[in-house]
Amino acid sequence: MDRKINTLYFSPTGTTEKIVKDIAQKIVQNYGGKAAVRDFDFTLPQKRKENVSFCKDDLVIAGVPVYAGRVPNVLLKFLNTVSGNGATAIAVVVYGNRDYDDALIEFKDILLADGFNVVAAGAFIGEHSFSTVLGANRPDEKDMAQVNGFAAKICDKLKSSGMEPDFAVKGNRPYRPYHRANSPDGVKGDFLKAVPKTNSDCIDCKLCAQVCPMGSIDPDDVARITGVCIKCCACVKKCPVSAKYFDDGIFLWHKEELELKFSPVRCEPEYFL
Numbered sequence: 001m002d003r004k005i006n007t008l009y010f011s012p013t014g015t016t017e018k019i020v021k022d023i024a025q026k027i028v029q030n031y032g033g034k035a036a037v038r039d040f041d042f043t044l045p046q047k048r049k050e051n052v053s054f055c056k057d058d059l060v061i062a063g064v065p066v067y068a069g070r071v072p073n074v075l076l077k078f079l080n081t082v083s084g085n086g087a088t089a090i091a092v093v094v095y096g097n098r099d100y101d102d103a104l105i106e107f108k109d110i111l112l113a114d115g116f117n118v119v120a121a122g123a124f125i126g127e128h129s130f131s132t133v134l135g136a137n138r139p140d141e142k143d144m145a146q147v148n149g150f151a152a153k154i155c156d157k158l159k160s161s162g163m164e165p166d167f168a169v170k171g172n173r174p175y176r177p178y179h180r181a182n183s184p185d186g187v188k189g190d191f192l193k194a195v196p197k198t199n200s201d202c203i204d205c206k207l208c209a210q211v212c213p214m215g216s217i218d219p220d221d222v223a224r225i226t227g228v229c230i231k232c233c234a235c236v237k238k239c240p241v242s243a244k245y246f247d248d249g250i251f252l253w254h255k256e257e258l259e260l261k262f263s264p265v266r267c268e269p270e271y272f273l
Helices: 015-030 046-048 073-078 104-113 140-160 207-211 236-239 250-264
Strands: 002-009 038-042 058-065 088-095 117-125 268-272
Touching: 002 015, 015 038, 015 058, 015 088, 015 140, 046 073, 058 104, 088 104, 104 117, 117 140, 140 268, 207 236
Parallel strands: 002 038, 002 058, 058 088, 088 117
Antiparallel strands: 117 268
């Protein structure tokens, strides 16, 4: 293969990372298993201060989670600084079994504006950041089989001498507003200021501070939130003693609402080439 293979991803709880890396590895295997993969993980805040640039010989599998039906707005400043320089890109979004709404078309547009040649795009499912019920244990074996099929189709397209210059993906322009929660009385709610709490089981291992993608947990006092919380729930899901939790009423109502409405339905991956 005459392209260098790269991954570029934001993945606080690891689901986007798993899918993006597996696509990359399946592409490598399709080309004989000899290419090395370079990983650009911009999950932590210090990584988003780095200049990231690619060249025409690069193939970049880029992935972000879906937040409220869109690309997370806290990532836009960084994403707009990435230089594609004609590199070939695959756009991947991962959502929690509700809907990816306009996130995939938005992410494709961002990569195009960055100077990438986007040749494929896919929306996959991971366990919802708020929940262990909604999209539980996904991506699962069936999802990863879809990843394999997507990677194979990407390889077929890359081997074709007459690649289509553009392709359609599901979504709307202009993008719809970020999905908002309802409060129990049916009025649009707001839990943006909700932050995780810490119970007495905390062993002060500092892991929550280390994994926070916003750097908002004080390592000297992990019960103290010093900045923005994006509700990725990395601190909740990765705490070894389950000491982190949310108690905000609207947040908990929205979590329950999502679980009741969308847990009985299994969304399936969709991809476009």
